[in-house]
Amino acid sequence: MSALQLAADGLALGAAYALVAAGFVLALNASRAVNFAHGDTVMAGGFLSVALAGVLPVPGIALLPLVLGLMALFGVALAAVAYFPLRGRPPVAVFVSTIAAGIVLQNAATAWFGAAPRAGPPLVGGGAIELGFAVLPRQSAAMIAAAGLVYLGLRTLLTRTQTGRRLRAAAQDPGMAEALGIPVAAMTAISFAIAAALAGAAGLLLSNSFFVTPAEGGNFMLKAYIAAAIGGWGRLHGAALGALMIGVFETAVAAAFWQIWAEALLYTALLLILLFRPSGLFGEAAGTRA
């Protein structure tokens, strides 16, 4: 197995993590508090894909728009339950409410789908792409391509549309945005919707190759948190890049040393980054740390 092939595998995983991290930062910037249910939202997206595949036996890539749409609605519901009633309270209130929402999601998934790991639909057919110097599994290639497309869509929305400009304005300075007539509450709800849609897409991408279990949301949450810290708290592209780096770093370290060191070295690298670049590799965007 070539180093390039291992890097491609790491990149595929990192691409899915990038969607998770981007969603995490969007909700963070909109609410100014960490949404601890975000990892469980990824898990929910994975189980939604499993459920949809049972009803619509089509490749996962065809289910992607449906997953994005349904998870966006879920994001609005999550904001209505776990964020809006506590808006204006200290961030710790939102921490606790989103932790509670995550636990509810986890137990609901166990009740509905059972505790066993489940496999979602393959994005495309099986097999591998022969590149001459490496063999890339089709699933990995499809994960990278699909994540890239979704991220491109997000970037277009945020930079080329009026809604995107309003979203960014409401996130940067809610008071000023409100004064200018921007409906900040609606923008926050939309941010939660997009964040959940991205998490759901990541859940779909990961569910076939890496399965989905009710209890794994915490791991995704941790990855998103680290990616945001590496990329710069509140930096959307920084977090996405940080997530890509995590995927490749873990695979590279595991291949070169012991697997057990991959995680330890990841946290060591994080500590070094925070020591020498406290605001992350690309600087902080959010004014306050949560």
Added chain:
Amino acid sequence: MRAPRLISVSCIAAAVAAAPALAEPQRLPVLVPITGFLALEGTSQRNGALLALKTAPGLAAAEVQDTAAAPETAVNAFEKALSAGPVPAVVAPMLGTQMLALLPLAAERKVPLVTVSGTAQLTEMGNPYVFRFFPGDAVVKAAHARYVVEELKARRPAVIYQTTAYGQSGRQMLADAFNRLGATVAFEEGVAPAVKDYRPVLAKALEARPDALVLHLHAGPTALLIRQAAGMTGVPRIVAGSAMHQPATAALLEPAELKGVCAETGSSPISGGSKDIEDWTALYRKEFAAEPDAFALGQYDGAMMVLAALKSGARTPAAVRDYLATRTHRGLAMSYRSDGKGNMAHDALIVCFDGKDRTPRIVKRYSAPAG
């Protein structure tokens, strides 16, 4: 090699039902992890206990409590169960850390714990109130290593294990067993349960040119590794830990990905082997709309032995404990008898998949494989 002596489900049910009825069914707390990371196995454990108690509604009634994944939750559940009145025994969680927290309480309250936890330490602490109806690592890992060396003729196995307490304990048992059998471990590495990409560790294992790949991983990681190994070339025979025998694990993989994969286990009800097992499996499927595994069958047998104790006239926890400690119980999976430490199960199986479906075939039975 001695095949387990089996008695029919209907016979057990009839015998227990024919027992002189008590004034009221005794309460039998069933404390199991049905949420959290061990929910899959805990649900099987609960189902096994419930199926046993269903055969004797006049004798004992189940009171199920979820112990989730934290030791303190198990302790609270235990205290709550005992605060409501005396119980003859407790079906105790299979999660080792929870069992370690419950052991001193069981000794203090003098209540026997009946479990399917595989953690070796539980029965090495001199606690007379623990009874394990699932072969411990000392048994199954000995069978695991013997199959690799004696049947597959492997001399340079690679071992990939989980970095959890479960994984570390199994790795040590495997290392000792391979050493006794004269095999040299060509490669070994621990992997955290959260790892998603196993290709790096697989690539390194293959570089060591092993003649067998021995896994000691939890259910999800086992399936992940086997799927990723199926896409690689030069992978030798895989002999996995007991997680691979679980129907829920096999359901994650295509039959072709499972071809040639073997696993150790205490039992494999879906593999059949006798009419009694097949009847029990059909009953389990009907009752729970799920596939049974070795944990369900082990806990069923354990609960049936408690019922047999009650039927024999044991009315107090002390009497039930004495019965469990001294008597032999012919269960469906095997015959159970305490080794003096509470280890009741001493047999192990090796099952293999032929690539045609997801039902493993029993290829080898071991009775007391560690000697």
